[in-house]
Every structure is written in C-alpha cells, then in structure tokens.
Amino acid sequence: MSKLKVAFQLNDKDVALSVDPNDTLLDVLRGQLNLTGTKKGCGKGECGACTVILDGEAVNACLIPIMKVxxxxxxxxxxxxxxxxxxPLQEAFIDKGAIQCGYCTPGMIMSSKALLDKTKSPTQSEIREAIAGNICRCTGYVKIEEAVQAAAEKMRDS
Ligand code: FES
Ligand code: FES
Incomplete structure (x- = not known):
C-alpha cells in the first residue's frame, strides 16, 4: 500500500508524516511516533485503553483511521x-491509590480530562458516564471516581 501524507496537531505541535492509510491513529501513535503511553488493549473499541482526546472529545484511537485525523x-x-x-489527574490517581497495574490508567485519565475540560464540578454519575468505556481489571472503580473528584476540586481551587 502506498503511503499518504497526513498533518495534524499533536499535543499542541504540528506534525506531518507519511502513513499507511490503513493504519489507525493508535498504530501511528505507538508504532511511528513512539508515544507508547497510549495503550493497546482489545484493538476493537471495547476496553478504552487507547483513549485520546480528539478535538476535545475522548475517543478510542484504535477505531480512528489515521486519515480522519x-x-x-x-x-x-x-x-x-x-x-x-x-x-492534577495524574497526581490524584497516585494519591488515591487508583492505579494498580496501570494499563488502564492513561485511558482513564484522558477520558476524565475530556470531562473536566468541559465540566468543572462533575457529579458522580457524570464521572461514571465519562469512564464507562474504560475497563479496569484491578482497582474497581471507586478509587478512580474519587481521584477524578479530587482532581476536579484541585483544578477548581487553582
Ligand atoms: S484498544 Fe481497546 S478500545 Fe482501543
Ligand atoms: S489498574 Fe490494572 S487495569 Fe486498571
């Protein structure tokens, strides 16, 4: 398959690169750009490990064709x-013990950040809804919800 050029903003910087148009955003982030903080779990939109923020919305990078970016x-x-x-979300996840193996954590944090960017005082059900697509096999969700609340508080106070 011949390569195509794609240009987008990544973490506030412009990037332009040649990609296989069949690749997903996740393939490119991890394989080409070596940004391995975004995790690959199921590869089919079911676990949330690959969550990134695209134009302000939390999305599963494994489902986004790179040319759509x-x-x-x-x-x-x-x-x-x-x-x-x-x-503050990263601090709160550590402080509240909301991380065990850590595999779900980047995705959880990106889903939570997309929420807090729009909603300064989220309710518990808004937090639950925001992370509903993120599976954690270790912690249960109580500590994660507490961490998101704590981060929201800190961000309101700062
Ligand atoms: S890797 Fe599981 S939703 Fe993307
Ligand atoms: S901390 Fe292990 S999957 Fe969430």
Whole structure:
C-alpha cells in the first residue's frame, strides 16, 4: 500500500508524516511516533485503553483511521503532564491509590480530562458516564471516581 501524507496537531505541535492509510491513529501513535503511553488493549473499541482526546472529545484511537485525523487536534497522555510536572489527574490517581497495574490508567485519565475540560464540578454519575468505556481489571472503580473528584476540586481551587 502506498503511503499518504497526513498533518495534524499533536499535543499542541504540528506534525506531518507519511502513513499507511490503513493504519489507525493508535498504530501511528505507538508504532511511528513512539508515544507508547497510549495503550493497546482489545484493538476493537471495547476496553478504552487507547483513549485520546480528539478535538476535545475522548475517543478510542484504535477505531480512528489515521486519515480522519487530518487537520485535527489530538491530545495524548504525553501531552498533559510529565514526571516533573504532573497533571492534577495524574497526581490524584497516585494519591488515591487508583492505579494498580496501570494499563488502564492513561485511558482513564484522558477520558476524565475530556470531562473536566468541559465540566468543572462533575457529579458522580457524570464521572461514571465519562469512564464507562474504560475497563479496569484491578482497582474497581471507586478509587478512580474519587481521584477524578479530587482532581476536579484541585483544578477548581487553582
Ligand atoms: S484498544 Fe482501543 S478500545 Fe481497546
Ligand atoms: S489498574 Fe490494572 S487495569 Fe486498571
């Protein structure tokens, strides 16, 4: 298959690259750009491990054909904080013990961030709804919901 050019914004920077048009956004993030914070679980839209934010909405990167990203804005876990400067959600997940194996965590955080970017004081049911597509096999969801509430509080106070 011949390659095609695609250009989009990734974590607030312009990127342009040649891609296999059959690839998904997830394939390109992990395989070509080495952004392996976005995880691959099921590969078919069922687990949420691959969640990124596309034009402000949480989406499953494994379901997005890369050519559909042309001209749009993608945010991944690498774009929201780093080890020295954690995002309030990342801090809260650690503080509340909402991480065990960590495989679901980047996706959980991106789904939660998409919520908090729009809703400063989410209800418990809004949080549940926001992370409904993200499966965690380790923690149960109570600590994750607490972490999202704690991050929302911190973001309101800052
Ligand atoms: S890897 Fe995309 S939803 Fe599971
Ligand atoms: S912490 Fe292991 S799947 Fe969620």
């Amino acid at each position: 042309m001209g749009r804005s993608v945010q991944t876990i690498e774009g929201i904080g780093d080890e020295k400067n954690l995002h």
